[in-house]
Amino acid sequence: MTTVRAAVDPYAEAAPASAVRFLPALNPLAKLAGPAPAMVMLVFVRDLATPLAFLTLAYAVLLVGARTTARLAVLLLVALPAAAVVIGLGFSLWVDPAGVDHGTVVLRIGDWRLYGGAVGIGLATGLRLVAIVALALIAGLTTTGPDLARALVQQLRMPYRIGYTALAAFRFVPRFRHELDVIRQAHRVRGANGGAGPFAAAVRWTGYVIPLLAGAIRHAERVALAMDARAFGAFPDRTERHEVPFRARDVVFVVAFLVVSAAILALFFPWRPA
Known part of the structure; x- marks a missing residue:
């Protein structure tokens, strides 16, 4: 009975065997609220360790909480690492050589030199962008548009x-x-x-x-x-056929994500400039 109900309502109580894949059963707003502060913070960081730590966190949440599919495997194992490398190398070519350390020369073509400092800045930018995308995939891969619309109406009173x-x-x-x-x-x-x-x-x-x-x-x-x-819009409220509840598990997910994000910033973010 539980399996049939879960097929109709993804927010119904799941069977114990499927409890490990928790992301599809979470409220869409919880999956947005948890990673959102980390995504905003990643816009302002410039080091390598902080985006790498957030990228690891996003990978862990997706691998544990989302259903393992070929699409997810290609995204995590091929697309995102390739995007980080391509974006990082692309940005490293645009870095002003006068503003980086000239101690290590990674590539030399005639009089043109690619320094290690430029590669580090480019990779940090690539990792930052890919980490933001990976955090967005937590909600993007496990939430449908109709569920998000219902959650906005039911919880945020849209x-x-x-x-x-x-x-x-x-x-x-x-x-x-x-x-x-x-x-x-x-x-x-x-x-x-x-x-x-x-x-x-x-x-x-x-x-x-x-x-x-x-x-x-x-x-x-x-x-x-x-x-x-059907007199749609004639009344201030309407009866919902499919409810998208915001339950205790959603609060736990948001709080846990915020705590882990704060711990990452405390451990890896370079609060003192070098």
Whole structure:
């Protein structure tokens, strides 16, 4: 019974076997509130140790709390490390050589030299940006747009006219994908593919735009009529069908994340300038 309920409501009490993967069951606002101060602080740090520590924290939370998928593995093991290296080397090439230590020459091409100080500054910048992205992935990989809209309405008292308009917009995406597939099939049946090559692809997409726009207008009109028929917006509050509760586990996650973030800053941040 618990498994069936959890399939319908991700915030229902989970079975003991799945309790380890805790991130999908947390409130979306908790997953935003915990990492947010660390993300803001990373904008102002300039050392290597602090972003590396926050990056390790984000990896630990994702590996323990999120479902292990091929997408997550590629992001953590390939995409983020590659991004850190590429961004770091890119920024190191733009650093003013006059403002860095000339003690170590990493690369020399003719009269041009790449110093170790410039590489350190570039890697610190790359790690800082990648750590911010990794912290954002804690909520991004384990939260859906509809759940975030519901949480904003239920916990932060966003006007439900705005919140559920955004919810309706999220529902438009899979419908547009289905309509695009139908339009493509209709064009193929009628022999209107337009040939091969980039210009033919551009012509095909031009032919898709007008039917998609017409379908979007029709669908928006039906949604508006249905909302008016149900007196949507006529009352200050509405009854929620799917609740997104903010429970004790959410408070524990936010407090624990803030405590660990403060400990990282206390241990690694260079409070005294060198």
